[in-house]
Amino acid sequence: MSIAMSRRTLLTSGLFGFAALAGLGAAPLIGRRVSARLDGVEVSRWGCQYQQIDLDRVAASALDLIVLDPVVDGARINIAESPNLRVRPDGGRRLVLAYLSVGEAESYRSYWQASWREAPPDWLGPENPRWPGSFAVRYWHPSWQSMITGEGGAIEALCAAGFDGVFLDRVDAYGDWRERETAARREMIDLIARLSARAKALRPGFVVVAQNAEPLLTNDAYCGAIDAVSKESLLYNLHGAGVENTDDDIRWSLTYLERARGYGLPILAIEYLDDAVTRLRARARLSRLGFVPFFGNRLLDRLPS
Numbered sequence: 001m002s003i004a005m006s007r008r009t010l011l012t013s014g015l016f017g018f019a020a021l022a023g024l025g026a027a028p029l030i031g032r033r034v035s036a037r038l039d040g041v042e043v044s045r046w047g048c049q050y051q052q053i054d055l056d057r058v059a060a061s062a063l064d065l066i067v068l069d070p071v072v073d074g075a076r077i078n079i080a081e082s083p084n085l086r087v088r089p090d091g092g093r094r095l096v097l098a099y100l101s102v103g104e105a106e107s108y109r110s111y112w113q114a115s116w117r118e119a120p121p122d123w124l125g126p127e128n129p130r131w132p133g134s135f136a137v138r139y140w141h142p143s144w145q146s147m148i149t150g151e152g153g154a155i156e157a158l159c160a161a162g163f164d165g166v167f168l169d170r171v172d173a174y175g176d177w178r179e180r181e182t183a184a185r186r187e188m189i190d191l192i193a194r195l196s197a198r199a200k201a202l203r204p205g206f207v208v209v210a211q212n213a214e215p216l217l218t219n220d221a222y223c224g225a226i227d228a229v230s231k232e233s234l235l236y237n238l239h240g241a242g243v244e245n246t247d248d249d250i251r252w253s254l255t256y257l258e259r260a261r262g263y264g265l266p267i268l269a270i271e272y273l274d275d276a277v278t279r280l281r282a283r284a285r286l287s288r289l290g291f292v293p294f295f296g297n298r299l300l301d302r303l304p305s
Helices: 007-021 055-060 142-149 154-160 171-176 178-202 214-218 220-225 247-262 276-289
Strands: 036-038 041-043 046-049 065-068 095-101 104-106 124-127 134-137 165-169 207-211 228-232 267-271 292-295
Touching: 046 292, 095 104, 095 154, 095 207, 134 171, 142 154, 142 178, 154 178, 165 178, 171 178, 171 207, 178 207, 178 214, 178 220, 214 220, 214 247, 228 247, 247 267, 267 276, 276 292
Parallel strands: 046 065, 065 095, 095 165, 165 207, 207 228, 228 267, 267 292
Antiparallel strands: 036 041, 104 134, 124 134
8 A cells, every 4th residue: 555645744734633632723623524535435424333223224324434233133234135225315325334343252143152151162262341241362263263254254244245344343452462462463463464355355345444453553564454444532531431531642542543644544533422512622623633533322322423
C-alpha cells in the first residue's frame, strides 16, 4: 500500500488534532460530517449493532456502513435474502460488515461445545472476568486458525453469506499472553494477513477493519492487510464511564493512528457516551482529527443513529 500523506501533512494533521483536544476551533465543526471512502462508498454515518437487531430497521436507516453480529435470533444473516440491507433508502450503497472476534472464543457461538468447560481444547485459554462467556484463545494454534481461515471456517462462511467485509475484534489479544507477547504480536499479524488474503481471494473488494491494537500499526504487513482501523474510547472512558482520557492516553494512540493514516487507512472512532453535550464536543474533536465517529452504548443493542 502506497504512502498517501507526506510527513508535512502528517505533522500538520497532528497539530490540528491536538488543538482540537484543547477545544480550539471546535465550534465550527459541530455540524460537519467527516467521511472515509471504503470500497467505493463514502462513509460518514456508521455504527455497530450486535443485539436486538431488526434487519428491516437497518435497511430503512441512512447508515453508510453497519457492523452486525452475523447471527440474528439463532439464524445466520444471508445478504442475498435481505438485499435491501446493502441499499440506503436514497438508492446509495451501504456496506454491511460482520463482527468477528479473532482473539477470544465465545460460549454462545455455534462452534462452542459444552464439554470444553471441563475438558478444554489445547487452544482454549481462561475466561475473561470482565466478559463472562468469553475465553482467551491461543490464536496461533492450527485448530483455531482453521476455524477462522480454513475450509468451512468463519471467513468462508461470511463471504458465502454476502457480507461486504469483516470487523475484527480482540486483535489486541496478544496482550493476554504477557509471557510471550513479542511472539504473540507477530502471530496476530500473521493471522490477520492470512485472514485478509483468504477473504479477498474468495470475495474481491472484501473490506477488513481491525479494532484497536494500535502498536501493530507500526508493522507494514499488518497495515497492508487491513482497509481501515476502528479505535474505541480514544477520548473518554479509560478511567471511568464518561471520564475524559488524559492527554497522555490520547497522545499514545494518536502516535500510532497518524502512522496508519500515512498508509491511507481511514480511522473510524467509537465513543460510548450518553450525554448529548459531551457527544457534540467529542464529535467536534474527532472531526478535527479527521476520524469518522460513532456514538454507541456499551451493549451495542441499539440501531446507530
